[in-house]
Amino acid sequence: MAEQGAPALSLPEDWPATPDPILALNGMGTFDWDLDAGLVHLDAQAHRIFDLTPGEDDRRPGTVGRRLLRSERERLDALVARAMKEGRQNYGTYVRLRLREGGLRWAHVQGYIQRDGTGRPRRITGILRDASEELGDIAARGERAAHAAARRKQTNVVETATAALAHARTVQDVIDVVKDSHGLALLGSKSLVLGLVEAGRIRLVAEGPEGSSVPGTRVTRIDEPYPMSEAVRTLSPRFIESPEDFAERYPVLWPHITGLDITSAAYLPLIAQARPIGGMGLLYSDRRGFTSEERNVLIALGSSIAQSLQRAMLYEQEKDLAQGLQQAMLPRTIPSVPGADVAVRYRSGYAGGSLGRDIGGDWYDLIPLPGGRVGAVIGDVQGHDTHAAAVMGQLRIVLRAYAAEGHAPATVMARASVFLHELDTERFATCLYAEADLSTGVVQLVRAGHIDPLVRHNDGSCHRVAVDGGLPLGLSAEFGSLEYPVGTMELDPGQSLVLCTDGLVEQPGADLDDGMRALTRSVAAGPGDVRDLADRLIAMAEARGGDDDVALLVLRRRVPAERQPVGRLQQYVPPGDPEALTRARHMIRMAVRDRGAEENAYEVELVADELITNALMHTEGAAIVTLRDLGGSDRRLRIEVEDSSSALPRRRDPGEDGVSGRGLLLVDRLTDVWGVEARGGGKCVWCEFAVRDQR
Structure with a gap:
């Protein structure tokens, strides 16, 4: 109000000014959104903020909304809907707009919700402003942080x-x-x-x-x-x-x-x-x-x-x-052995991802031998690579050849050591060779730095067989120590001999003896069938893992269907093995007594000993002794001694002081009949005794 006495002022007709010019000075635009008509009005400044021309604006909310980023549009719609639902009159927020040329602009939107007498929203009016400078630094920092x-x-x-x-x-x-x-x-x-x-x-x-x-x-x-x-x-x-x-x-x-x-x-x-x-x-x-x-x-x-x-x-x-080479080096099949059940298994080690280490030098072998005998081999060449497998393959072949030639177990092991030493390799090998006579159950064991075997008894118990051993193959030849002691044990019918490599025994951080005791318990707790037992032991090795290979051989001597003596017994006698000759004499003596011909036992044993000695002295190979019970009304015991020489025996006059030439005279005097037969590349000297059953 003017002061009293002051002159009257002349005011313009458009005073006070409408809010549009004042808002424009602050870079603000206005909008008026009629919710009933579904139309929105933008002033010129609002068009500039939304980067719209008047010709592009058809007053539809969707046209304006397309300038907003999709996520921003959804957020703004949710904000307005929540304000109307909660009965609020005001809302405000920052939104991002996409400009005509693809850039982004920050804007601030503030709205006032008008309602009718019932409280229903009818109209939203408000202002918006360019907030790019205001939020530019904050947004840039946020974008950089989000980008990082x-x-x-x-x-x-x-x-x-x-x-x-x-x-x-x-x-x-x-x-x-x-x-x-x-x-x-x-x-x-x-x-x-x-x-x-x-x-x-x-x-x-x-x-x-x-x-x-x-x-x-x-x-x-x-x-x-x-x-x-x-x-x-x-x-x-x-x-x-x-x-x-x-x-x-x-x-x-x-x-x-x-x-x-x-x-x-x-x-x-x-x-x-x-x-x-x-x-x-x-x-x-x-x-x-x-x-x-x-x-x-x-x-x-x-x-x-x-x-x-x-x-x-x-x-x-x-x-x-590697697996193909390993399988090629191992025996493709295991021969069927009369009088025994055999199971073999091989597991390659896991070497922590190192290529080429899923192959090793572990091996097993089963060698049929004359006279109802069988050789079982388990061994491990040093190293886990193709070279170890190649050495293993050669060593397995020569060891099989030496055994098949009829050499004694200790000789087989010594020759194999010399062979490995003469190869162009620095590898050595541990090995265990068991030669079993399945007719008598006598097993000869030779160990070259390998772990001891186990025996599982008929009652399920198991024990470790302590065998005196020599140096590993290759090392014994290098150090000139080729003496391998021979251990002897008897494998009764139903008992199983378990041979394995140390991959089945050794555990990280555990003592070898502890591992052997654990294996002994596992064998005792396992099934009696050799295949099931082998599967269980390998499954245990798989569960335990480890980098080492495992080779396993289980041999079980079968229980004869009948306990009565059979009509034929056979014994293999290699050259240079006094113990084999003793076992052959024992077999003859016990067989004659089992057949109730004790009064003939001395003569039969003496003649058999003479024939075996002649075969070993006058040939370079082994002898195979066979005893047959011919039975019938005219019961006879027949002794056959085979050798690989085709030279026939001949009688000689020893003279009064001679110590040689009396063998065939003795045979002729003590037997009822005798003779010689050609057998392939060799011969068989046989004789028969008429016996009277004294049982």
């Missing part, structure tokens, strides 16, 4: 995947890492497919989740119009930015995946040593396009997967080669 966080997340994903792939040994291991929901899925892909190149085709080997692949694309040609085929064919990744891009570039594939809500995809070639070995596809449902950094991360990830796949393929190839 995204980069760390992507880097962590690559590092996590690479670390997991580093432990993958096989192709299946790599596939499992790729499919792991905690692995590559952290990249945000909705689904993935992985294929390997095989003979000009791509075969899918993994998909995640199950059913992600398109029907009919399990096997595709590299020249087909699919994104993975293109990536493999051109050795370049294929990035698909949008559904429209997908539909335009790959019209054959797109109809099959429209239901998956795919918005973008990346197909990467898996390249190793400049050649494609496969391809991988990652499909997304929450992004459009890829930044340069995202592309680089995906390409690096594809390279890591490709290198892991190549390493896994190389490992599997070497493993197949």
